[in-house]
Amino acid sequence: MGGRTSRGQQSYFLYFSNPYSVARTFGLFIVDIVRERYQAWQQRRQDVQPRIHRTFKYALVRAGTTVFLQEASLFMLLADMLRGMPAVYTTLFAYDEVAHHSGIMRPDAFKVLKKLDHLFAQLERASQRAPRPYHLVVLSDHGQSQGATFTQRYGQSLGQLVEQLVAQSTLRVAGALDPDEGWDSLSTALTEALRKDSRTMRLVRRALRGQMHDGQVALSPQGEATEEQISQKLSGGQVLVLASGNLGLISFTDDPARLTYEQLSHRFPGLLLGLSQHEGISFLLVHSETEGGLVLGAKGIYYLEQGYAVGENPLAPFGPSAAAHLKRTDGFSNAPDILVMSLYRPETGEVAAFEELVGCHGGLGGPQTHPFVLYPVVLPMDPGPIVGAAALHTQLKTWVRTSSKQSKLP
Structure with a gap:
């Protein structure tokens, strides 16, 4: 690990020490x-839905991922x-960053794919000049599904809905439903680059000193500089509501163990x-003391x-693997x-993200489940489907x- 980190730091230094780069x-x-900014204005002008x-802050993040990270990675x-x-x-x-905000099949996203x-x-072309043979493998670990967000459709977030439903209990509800993947990616890249001691990096460190903690850059649209600050924001809540795309997670922090279906029904x-x-929720996943995992839908239980x-199987629209x-x-x-899964419309592939994103992934339903x-056909592929990260890792x-066996080089 240390060797790889050193090579990464050296590559960043070489990249940024080149005036042309x-x-x-x-x-x-x-x-x-x-x-x-122009593409965002075009969507507003054409009333794309x-x-x-x-925001302008997002434009900075997008440029960071589509230019800075991509150029440095290449x-x-x-x-x-x-x-x-x-x-x-x-x-x-x-592509992931642009599709989240522009839409999965919009011109903005397709232009990024063309650059890829x-x-x-x-x-x-570089592989033909390399001192050893290389095979190029492209992996997409998920797709994205599109649709108007949960808040846009129903006028309240998942956290606000939960707060409304537990109002009689006086529990404090805290949530983190804002997307921050792009900020995290930029933070990681800047942290790696800033480990090199150079005049340029010292200037950048001074510019970012308000958003660094223990040598780690922590950028965010809210200006939260440290993980501790984010934790403090959530620690005041007795009910945590988190989201990843159209997947919602609800946890009651006063109990160290997972609450069962019976306990939830009794307490709340x-x-x-x-x-x-x-109407904006497809199903819930809870655990029963006597029956095990239960999937609760509007008209049935699995x-x-x-x-x-x-009754009606709430998992029927989500395919045989759900x-x-x-x-x-x-x-x-x-x-x-x-566990909460939002609205899914099989006829259109639409979902309703709990985050404020047009394109999303993290849950079930639509193209997001199609990695x-x-x-190259010369590489052997094991028969049968690859299910899960462990199986994919084995294949890779x-x-x-x-x-390595085909190459004569070590």
């Missing part, structure tokens, strides 16, 4: 900010390939019923342990007291071993 990146950064409000990939490293990889955030195609072409009458009957439904995934989640020791791996390691 710095000037080019800065120019592209400014262009992308202008492009984002659904859409969300896109540079480091090329450098490692020309060094003859056995395996190199990176994460490309650009050019990046892959550069890598392919009307909570489970109010959530499951809400028993995960027994594998059958009473029950297995939820059963696995229900078995986690850190599973939330209540893919694009790989198999390819690395196969490629």
